[in-house]
Amino acid sequence: MERISQRYGPFFEPTDWLETKYKRERPNNAPRPLVLNTGTIADAAGSGYVELGKTKVIVAVYGPRPPIRARAGVENAMSGRITCEVVKSSFCYYSCESAKIPSRGFSEEERLLSIRLIRVFEPIVILDKYPKNSIDLFVVLLEDDGSAMAAMTLATSLALADASIELLSLVSSATVAVSTKHEYLVDPDRIESENAVGLITVSLPLHAAQLCEIQHNGKLSVEDWLSTVQLAVEVAQTIGNSISQFLLQESKNKETYPLSS
């Protein structure tokens, strides 16, 4: 019984959780344990898998390949394009939210996430090198326990690198929530994000002092907002370093493998 309720979340709308039961089990400035993997999908040109605590994302990259669904002008375009399909699995929803699962097609949220992901990677992928081609991203959000967009960005970054698609830089991402008690919570889980006063997700390329995407929901003063962004940038940079470490390790393993066999 215990196990089922843990797995599928509450059967009722969790309204007063934060005040009564909820307690953050790690320091405010610590992200959750990060699990990275590449090459999980055999068929794809490249794939990435990321776990941020209970948030799990898998991304497959197909391409560069000629566009499957031809749109006027794309076949002759001088630069490539990115398409993206985000799917939230049914494990992302609480039992009380079953009405939110789309019966067919994509939900509004999935559509918005796809647009955001394309916008993050459009300036990063060197699309001029892939004229008349499309790079197709297929993202499955296996489980959503907060900071889903950050996890998706990380996984896509891994998958694109795994597919050997030319990028300006690896992209890293982090979420910071500002709680009602005005604490900065790094990498918030779902309850923390839903109860936050402000929630900021920042994506940035690792090798430049620039930002690819900022998304902020909630109300903050300008000073608070800037310091929250600053914190998110620092966290994203640390996460980014571990991603590049991981990819280096992976490529070394790949190099030695054919020699020994």
Added chain:
Amino acid sequence: MFAVSKAERSYLLETVETGTRLDGRSLYEYRPISLQVGVLPSASGSSRLRLGETEVLVGVKVEVGETAESSTENVHIYFTVECSGSASADFLGREAENWSSELQKALESAYSAASVFDDERLKLVPGKFCWVFKVDILVLDTGGNMLDAIGMATRTALSTTLIPRVNIQQSEGTFELEIDDNPSACDNLKVEGAPIFLTFSLIGSHFVLDPSVQEETCSRGRLSVAVDANGDICYVCSFGLLDAVELARLLTIMKKTGKVLLDRLDECVRNGNSS
């Protein structure tokens, strides 16, 4: 789809480099705004706003609805954005849906963060009945920067919205709502806390406020921020490679311009009502 030729693009980029823009504006200047209120007789509040070539029409409908027992809100607000197919070739099929869900999301997020409707007079029966505001937005023409135009038009439409007075009678645990049918027995909705959006486009290495459609086509990125009258930030969305160091400067400009715009909008509505 709007397109610019290579020559046009490089001319635009060079002009922005010198600190002016193709239509003669400075970098942080809005296009002329014209505003009309009370354009839809069947809506409780409405406005029509023209920002340069961009034109939007907003209608607000007010209803009494039932609410969940746990909810403490006085008002449920729903936004629907419709991008008219005649406005732009971008608004065909899927594209229109993407545009409207994005704009809707921005409005929802900004209004829920700003807690606009904390007015005591809007209280019906907490946990039982609440006001339902349906804001219908129609984009009639696009000349760039739809979000800002929509934000301003929505705020003005809400500020001219009339709320009928309601008598609440309680008898044995059931509530009876009696809506005053005298058309003059209405209160004006207070929207001091409602945010407006300000959008920057990144062109070359410069940021320009209120981009026109040409500028949007040539831009490398965008930064949209919702600010309220206190200068607090209610929503941010940016994409494209922005310099991290520029953020603080841009936000100060936004705070200042936002204040000026909000004051001007309020003044326009006040003068329009009195004359």
